[in-house]
Amino acid sequence: MADEKVTPAPKAQTAKQAEGLDEAQVENLSSSLPPLNEKDAMAVAQAGGWEVDTLIANMEQELEAAGGLSKGFFDLEFQDKKYFTWVIVAFASMGGLLSGLDQSLISGANLFLPDDLGLTTRQNSLVNSAMPLGAVGGALILSPSNEILGRRWSIIISTILYTIGAALEAGSINYGMIVAARVILGIGVGLEGGTVPVYVAETVERKVRGNLVSLYQFNIALGEVLGYAIAAMFVTVPGNWRYILGSSLVFSTIMFIGMLFLPESPRFLMHKGRTLDAFRVWKRIRGTDTQETREEFFVMKVSVLEEQQAVGEGSSNKRFPWMDFFTRPRARRALVYANIMILLGQLTGVNAIMYYMSVLMHQIGFDELRSTYMSLVGGGALLIGTIPACFLMERYGRRFWGNMMLPGFFVGLAIIGGSYQINITTNPGGAEAAYLIGLILYMGFFGCYACLTWVVPSEVYPTYLRSYGMTVSDALLFLASFVVTYNFAAMQNAMGRTGLTLGFYGGIAAVGWVYQLFFMPETKDLTLEEIDLIFEKPTREIVAENTRNMKQGLSDFFAGRWGRKPENRAIRPEKTDKDSEL
Known part of the structure; x- marks a missing residue:
């Protein structure tokens, strides 16, 4: 499988497996990988979209064709990935x-x-x-x-x-x-x-x-x-x-x-375009037995593609990403x-x-x-x-x-x-x-x-x-x-x-x-790709959210509601090209 293309499944399979997505959304998603942005990728993964299973299946086939997981002297492997x-x-x-x-x-x-x-x-x-x-x-x-x-x-x-x-x-x-x-x-x-x-x-x-x-x-x-x-x-x-x-x-x-x-690091390998090597490492250290690990690998790949597109928009940034x-x-x-x-x-x-x-x-x-x-x-x-x-x-x-x-x-x-x-x-x-x-x-x-x-x-x-x-x-x-x-x-x-x-x-x-x-924004319990979305928001919105949460926190404290957690509204913001502040 080439790093830049995932072959779509038949429409019948798509409609059956993409639970929670209507036909128009399925059609849109089936033609948008790549490029999917991080927000779309998370939506697909969380809805159980066929793209996740197709990507993993194709990677398994390519890994098998390449000889499977290497078993060298320095290649540790545990049955229990933890x-x-x-x-x-x-x-x-x-x-x-x-x-x-x-x-x-x-x-x-x-x-x-x-x-x-x-x-x-x-x-x-x-x-x-x-x-x-x-x-x-x-x-x-x-x-x-x-x-x-x-x-x-x-x-x-x-x-x-x-x-x-x-x-x-x-x-x-x-x-x-x-x-x-x-x-x-x-x-x-x-x-x-x-x-x-x-x-x-x-x-x-x-x-x-x-x-x-x-x-x-x-x-x-x-x-x-x-x-x-x-x-x-x-x-x-x-x-x-x-x-x-x-x-x-x-x-x-x-x-x-x-x-x-x-x-x-599998994310470094993915960043370098070595998708098969990244999948090989992912299989060794995280596995693909659970839906969560499969979805995280999918989002990781799509996010890297999105970043590569962002870097490629200008020739100066392509040469000097920093x-x-x-x-x-x-x-x-x-x-x-x-x-x-x-x-x-x-x-x-x-x-x-x-x-x-x-x-x-x-x-x-x-x-x-x-x-x-x-x-x-x-x-x-x-x-x-x-x-x-x-x-x-x-x-x-x-x-x-x-x-x-x-x-x-x-x-x-x-x-x-x-x-x-x-x-x-x-x-x-x-x-x-x-x-x-x-x-x-x-x-x-x-x-x-x-x-x-x-x-x-x-x-x-x-x-x-x-x-x-x-x-x-x-x-x-x-x-x-x-x-x-x-x-x-x-x-x-x-x-x-x-x-x-x-x-x-x-x-x-x-x-x-x-x-x-x-x-200070909150980033706990988020994937590295979800954290990207927090920092897409303008600083003034992060400050406004923190101010709201501090007021709510003080109110809850004095009212005895000590178990209540503040809402993290910074997740999944809409991207804006007009934002130019820090």
Whole structure:
């Protein structure tokens, strides 16, 4: 079967199978594939149209003619497809473990590495921030890597970079070598960080997509706790920081081996016009036994055809698809929305606090050994905070997590800022207690919120722009992380500890909360193709809907109607070519 054509069934078969559609609609649909737009495709699929069954039947015939499913050494297959989903998520999300591990390992090394290598304060700031700086470079190669090599091989390459960077870190003998090692490590982090959430989002079913993408953030938090634990294990060992930084070699090797057994993303294969390969992967990881999986494959194919037509309308866009971020309102809205979420996650200071955790503990009165152990408190709170999001993201939705968590970690920042006003000399116990309470609240609520910074960008971009969009989001995330981390010591000296924590970080959290209340759409329990339809609507309509839902929510709350769910009217909007706002 050619990728661009589905052979219609006879009219008698059409009339019999297309339940819920009258004869005129059937005739219209039978002559419109392709092109069907996403809205029409969903209507056909939900009505049980013959096009779905015809497409799957033709794909089965073509697959059989091509020799069926491959049975190579690296081609895993499970009779129960849910096991495949968990294997994919387990190994792909291990990238989050590596990312978190390498973020927190430097915290323990900070107590010893500067003296051993003779680093100044400014040089050590660059050592700490070299990884997010390198991650910006990794993000910049994300798009060509994803488009040319695919999601799977991009992740494999990132594990190789992790391994090289960790080995060089452990063997560093001077300032230049440690900075180079951190940059190489960062390139792997940047490449993997923007690819893994997309890979998972494009592969798993919509009902659990938010929960499973959230596992990436859970693994980041788990890696951070593990990094603090490893630092505590080696803190008294001679050459401690070398063992601390080199420990991630073990995990990058495991992830490299695991990724060799995983398939490519079916949506990427469809995007590249490799429909048969996409179907072959779909059969292995999702199957076609249920009507839902058959319909989702149908909608995925039609949506890609629709996007290809949109790209082909102008020669400039065909050569440079990323120009659609400037010329297509739907793409522009997704870009703005995803990257504001990224900035809100980074400019509230989490990475600076993570990288300097041991140093901050030392500032409030703990000695070096106790500072290393007490860092586990912050990392543990972050890990525990991600757990509710992993299980409940799809139940309560993105807006709930965003709008409930931001005020929570603002309170934590306020308590941390207040703890610096307590005199450490006269009341050391009070200062330590207040700081730790604030840190636990901040990290706990941020753990829930941080899941959104990976879920949102991974699902809001159109398929043909997803790698370009994730390049921007990934680069912005690590650039913001670099700026915050590199300037942490200077900003603390200039603003004071309370001014930086409560004034700067807390102020951004407060402004971000107001933004989210009005501008954040709900995307839970929707396919990636249905999310396209939400962002087709003008921003003013999304704001109007959020305002209505907030008023209704307050009314229901005070009236005791706490189980009522707001209506998501953004689904299936009418497209408009006249809309030109963000």
